[in-house]
Amino acid sequence: MAQRRRQSAPQNQSQAAAQEEDDDLTFTQPSTSQVQRGLEKVTNAQVDQKTAEVVQYVLVKDQKKIPIRRADLVKHVVKEYRNIYPEIIKRAVRTFDQVFGLSLVEIDTKNHIYILVNKLDKEEGASQFNNPTNPKIGLLFVILSVIFMKGGVVRENLIWNTLKKLRVDPGEKHEEFGDVKKVVTDEFVRQRYLEYARIPHTEPAEYEFRWGQRADMEVSKAKILEFMGQLHEQEPQSWSQQYREAHSSSAQTGTSSSQR
Missing domain, CATH: 1.10.10.1200 (MAGE homology domain, winged helix WH1 motif)
Structure with a gap:
């Protein structure tokens, strides 16, 4: 029984x-x-x-x-x-x-999925991503920066290799983040900061990362370029394609609230 x-x-x-x-x-x-x-x-x-x-x-x-x-x-x-x-x-x-001071935004109109976006952060330029004090936000900012600077989509190996250079090895348990790979491919994906998908017709299977819908709403590409400019001691305009994308996207109002 x-x-x-x-x-x-x-x-x-x-x-x-x-x-x-x-x-x-x-x-x-x-x-x-x-x-x-x-x-x-x-x-x-x-x-x-x-x-x-x-x-x-x-x-x-x-x-x-x-x-x-x-x-x-x-x-x-x-x-x-x-x-x-x-x-x-x-x-x-x-x-x-x-x-x-928050906007309730419908990021997926097919499945009717909402997120909250901090309007004050957007308006005042005080986003958590500008001065990330939370270590996980700092980790995410690095990943989003790599994806943006590489044209919007990158193979996962590039992300893991970048993190290794920063002494964050996805194959080892990290003191601050624990299981790094799980944080990146599960937590950040579930929160809609990242998209993580298999590349078609790859054997063995390979995966790639893109920005998620929440990142599009919350993260300023112009701020990423400013950060990269400071890092490399270059003007943001040095990356002409990214500069055009950053300033065309920042001109759009992606945080309109939904009443659906």
Whole structure:
């Protein structure tokens, strides 16, 4: 009997995963008229309370830089208020903007995934990446710099070799970062700072890195060029292609908030 119970656990887990997937697919964005009808059935205080719960949930997730899925918000927080989801998100966006100086940005419109971006950092040039005091942010800044300077995509061997020169060996446990390779290929990827994908038709398999969606939102390419200029005692304009890209991208407003 015990043997039979042990074997049923993975099946239960897979059923739960399938159920979550079904939950994701069953939610569709309510229409304006559906939202209006839904608002007639609740008080303003109830909507504000649910908005506060959404804000709290997102802030907790953001502490670990975990992107937030709309499906998780609906399932775990919004729940029975899903028919007024757009109104709740609209109020949450306003709260993040006015109270916290943050933008709630939808970085993946297909899967409806959000991140928080610090508007004040962007506006004042005080981003954590400009003066990285957190060692992991410093590590990430180096990796993003290499990718940017090499044209936007690099093979993983180049990243590992660069880190080795900085005495951060991905094959050894590091005093500050622990398992370096896991931090880079798992944590930074999960946080959407990096994309890590297999290069097609390579045998044995080879992988490459690109900037992730969060990096595009939070990291200034112009600041990276300034850093490289100081490092090599050159003007940022010395790298003409990167200079054009940095200043064309910095002119765009990539931090517009989403109300989806």
